[in-house]
Amino acid sequence: MKTLILALLLMASLPAVAQDRIAIAGGKVVTNAGAPIDGGTVLMNNGVIVGVLPAGTPVPAGYRTVDATGKWVTPGIIAGLSQLGTAEVHGEESANDNSARESPASAALMLDGAYNPNETTIPITRAEGVTTAIVGPATGRTLYAGQGYVVSLAEGTTQPFRPRAFQYVAYGERGARLAGGSRPSAWIEITNALEEARRLQNGIVPPMRDQHRDLRVTREDAEALTLVLRGAQPLLVRVDRLSDIRQVLKLPGMYPGLRLVLVSANEGWMLADEIARAGVPVITLGMNNRPDSFEALGATMSNVGRLAAADVKVALGVPDLDPSFQPRNLPHHAGNLVAQARLPGGVGLTWDQAFAAISRTPAEIFGLSSYGVLRQGAQADIVVWSGDPLELATHVEQLFIRGVPQSLESRQTKLARRYMPGRDRTQLPEAYRR
Amino acid sequence: MRAFSIGALALLLAGCATTGQPASSGAAPAGPALAGSKPDAEGAFVSTYYRADEMANMIAMSKEFGYRITAFHHAVEAYKIADILKDEGICSALWADWYGFKMESYDGIQENLPFVHAAGACAITHSDDADGIQRLNQETAKALASGRRLGVQIRDEEAWTWIAINRARALGIADKVGSLEPGKQADVVLWNGNPLSVYSRAEKVWVDGALLYDVHDPTRQPVSDFELGQPGAGDRK
Numbered sequence: 001m002k003t004l005i006l007a008l009l010l011m012a013s014l015p016a017v018a019q020d021r022i023a024i025a026g027g028k029v030v031t032n033a034g035a036p037i038d039g040g041t042v043l044m045n046n047g048v049i050v051g052v053l054p055a056g057t058p059v060p061a062g063y064r065t066v067d068a069t070g071k072w073v074t075p076g077i078i079a080g081l082s083q084l085g086t087a088e089v090h091g092e093e094s095a096n097d098n099s100a101r102e103s104p105a106s107a108a109l110m111l112d113g114a115y116n117p118n119e120t121t122i123p124i125t126r127a128e129g130v131t132t133a134i135v136g137p138a139t140g141r142t143l144y145a146g147q148g149y150v151v152s153l154a155e156g157t158t159q160p161f162r163p164r165a166f167q168y169v170a171y172g173e174r175g176a177r178l179a180g181g182s183r184p185s186a187w188i189e190i191t192n193a194l195e196e197a198r199r200l201q202n203g204i205v206p207p208m209r210d211q212h213r214d215l216r217v218t219r220e221d222a223e224a225l226t227l228v229l230r231g232a233q234p235l236l237v238r239v240d241r242l243s244d245i246r247q248v249l250k251l252p253g254m255y256p257g258l259r260l261v262l263v264s265a266n267e268g269w270m271l272a273d274e275i276a277r278a279g280v281p282v283i284t285l286g287m288n289n290r291p292d293s294f295e296a297l298g299a300t301m302s303n304v305g306r307l308a309a310a311d312v313k314v315a316l317g318v319p320d321l322d323p324s325f326q327p328r329n330l331p332h333h334a335g336n337l338v339a340q341a342r343l344p345g346g347v348g349l350t351w352d353q354a355f356a357a358i359s360r361t362p363a364e365i366f367g368l369s370s371y372g373v374l375r376q377g378a379q380a381d382i383v384v385w386s387g388d389p390l391e392l393a394t395h396v397e398q399l400f401i402r403g404v405p406q407s408l409e410s411r412q413t414k415l416a417r418r419y420m421p422g423r424d425r426t427q428l429p430e431a432y433r434r
Numbered sequence: 435m436r437a438f439s440i441g442a443l444a445l446l447l448a449g450c451a452t453t454g455q456p457a458s459s460g461a462a463p464a465g466p467a468l469a470g471s472k473p474d475a476e477g478a479f480v481s482t483y484y485r486a487d488e489m490a491n492m493i494a495m496s497k498e499f500g501y502r503i504t505a506f507h508h509a510v511e512a513y514k515i516a517d518i519l520k521d522e523g524i525c526s527a528l529w530a531d532w533y534g535f536k537m538e539s540y541d542g543i544q545e546n547l548p549f550v551h552a553a554g555a556c557a558i559t560h561s562d563d564a565d566g567i568q569r570l571n572q573e574t575a576k577a578l579a580s581g582r583r584l585g586v587q588i589r590d591e592e593a594w595t596w597i598a599i600n601r602a603r604a605l606g607i608a609d610k611v612g613s614l615e616p617g618k619q620a621d622v623v624l625w626n627g628n629p630l631s632v633y634s635r636a637e638k639v640w641v642d643g644a645l646l647y648d649v650h651d652p653t654r655q656p657v658s659d660f661e662l663g664q665p666g667a668g669d670r671k
């Protein structure tokens with residue numbers, strides 16, 4: 001009996017993989033690896049896609065068929081940046097581990113230790129088709145925020161599958177404020193920490209003794225940044241203003257091996273060609289269109305389209321906890337960028353580009369090669385939608401992660417069912433309805 | 435092309451952002467302060483509350499002191515007391531899907547608007563956010579779809595009342611704006627597609643008969659003083 005319990009416990013700690021063979025047949029299949037297939041069939045087995053068949057091909061024997069006639073079938077949505085699993089309630093400090101205002105550590109902070117699989121935002125977000133999330137920290141005491149993770153939104157997930165996926169640092173107005181009041185102070189703090197990491201890498205321990213103590217980073221932080229110098233982790237730099245982006249683009253030249261990713265980059269379109277030449281990808285909300293700060297005077301919803309037109313790799317993500325732009329609404333953000341392309345003077349994305357920006361492109365930026373596409377050998381993270389996934393009226397009908405059918409229930413769906421209009425009011429109060 | 439009245443779209447019920455602070459609308463007759471003079475029984479009184487119990491308490495207080503609440507703003511839990519809001523004739527101005535940013539918004543659901551509407555109460559799509567406010571048609575579409583997913587059937591044109599005539603009613607100006615009817619102000623939007631689609635945009639906007647926005651005509655696209663001479667001035671935002 002004990003052995004059985006142990007075996008069950010061990011199984012529970014491993015990510016679930018579907019045992020049964022499933023064929024999703026008859027839908028409009030968006031493969032992200034070629035033109036959509038009307039009436040195509042996706043075959044999955046052991047958590048992996050084993051075939052994508054053209055219309056009219058019969059389902060092979062041994063597969064359970066899910067009829068997707070009239071539906072859209074796509075890879076799962078990948079949130080290019082989010083805070084999922086780190087903040088149950090943004091404004092409630094006890095339930096928000098996204099940043100550490102008073103910690104002496106910065107780059108060394110590992111956000112995966114805070115990942116909470118029971119956070120209610122996870123099923124709420126999964127129910128809208130998000131299957132994977134890149135999760136980043138917010139800045140606390142200093143401009144280095146620490147290391148983010150990549151996590152599956154599958155039921156039963158116990159920990160991020162890529163715990164120390166990247167380092168996150170803020171430059172621009174935010175970085176300047178945190179570093180003492182100016183961009184030069186932010187720049188010296190960013191580069192000094194990398195210099196200390198470099199010295200540590202070269203066996204110089206402890207780091208510079210003659211520098212001001214406020215500038216010195218802890219040994220743990222310097223060690224963490226050696227991962228950035230080696231290119232083992234990309235460095236995500238939050239930056240918006242044209243001149244700030246230009247400054248940050250110097251980093252790969254100063255530190256060969258450093259893999260730079262720009263975050264937000266609201267004025268990126270003004271130097272799209274330079275960003276493209278540097279081969280630096282961008283993760284941005286895509287919806288910013290107001291000059292709400294002096295570093296975002298050029299903010300426009302044409303930013304993503306113009307960057308993409310210059311061949312910059314752009315993924316959509318949610319850099320800040322913001323109820324206006326929740327990760328579950330990423331398909332709508334993508335749809336708005338399609339709309340932007342249809343306006344005179346506006347530059348947006350094609351539908352295919354827009355969908356890739358919330359699936360294949362973030363996977364590419366983070367080296368998740370089997371994610372974000374429907375092709376043989378890819379991970380079976382598949383969404384069956386009632387219609388065009390970027391449209392506001394569309395909803396998720398079925399969701400598979402690693403081939404396993406996922407629940408679409410959440411705390412919110414339970415609340416909604418408890419308070420359905422026309423419910424029977426003659427019985428016990430709502431608290432007695434499960 | 436479809437034309438819908440935006441009605442009081444521009445006359446937003448500017449509720450106070452902090453919980454528990456009653457705020458009067460700038461557009462409506464002056465609302466009373468809680469302390470001090472006796473509230474005017476005829477005036478519009480708009481309050482920002484999130485939770486069902488807070489709203490019920492406010493209603494009880496309004497009865498004790500003899501004033502009428504016109505609308506609750508934010509009202510994240512309006513769906514829990516939609517029947518009371520209907521009986522009291524109080525409108526609820528609601529985000530489509532905001533939740534979880536603070537404890538008072540923890541019980542937010544995507545069906546708040548359709549549930550309030552289905553109970554026969556007055557529902558209004560709102561946002562007090564500089565981004566959310568830009569796309570109230572999309573916010574309405576999201577909420578409408580969420581309701582339909584649970585079997586609450588509301589027609590498109592009924593849902594449009596959430597951003598037009600119901601707002602005007604809450605402000606007491608439904609005789610002037612909020613619907614396309616002879617005698618009303620010519621506040622009209624020409625959309626380039628179904629306004630409940632993510633792909634649609636306003637193409638022309640008339641306010642009181644004056645063409646104040648035309649997507650095809652740069653001379654009908656305002657640029658603020660602040661933006662003059664700055665990067666991005668006059669760009670397609």
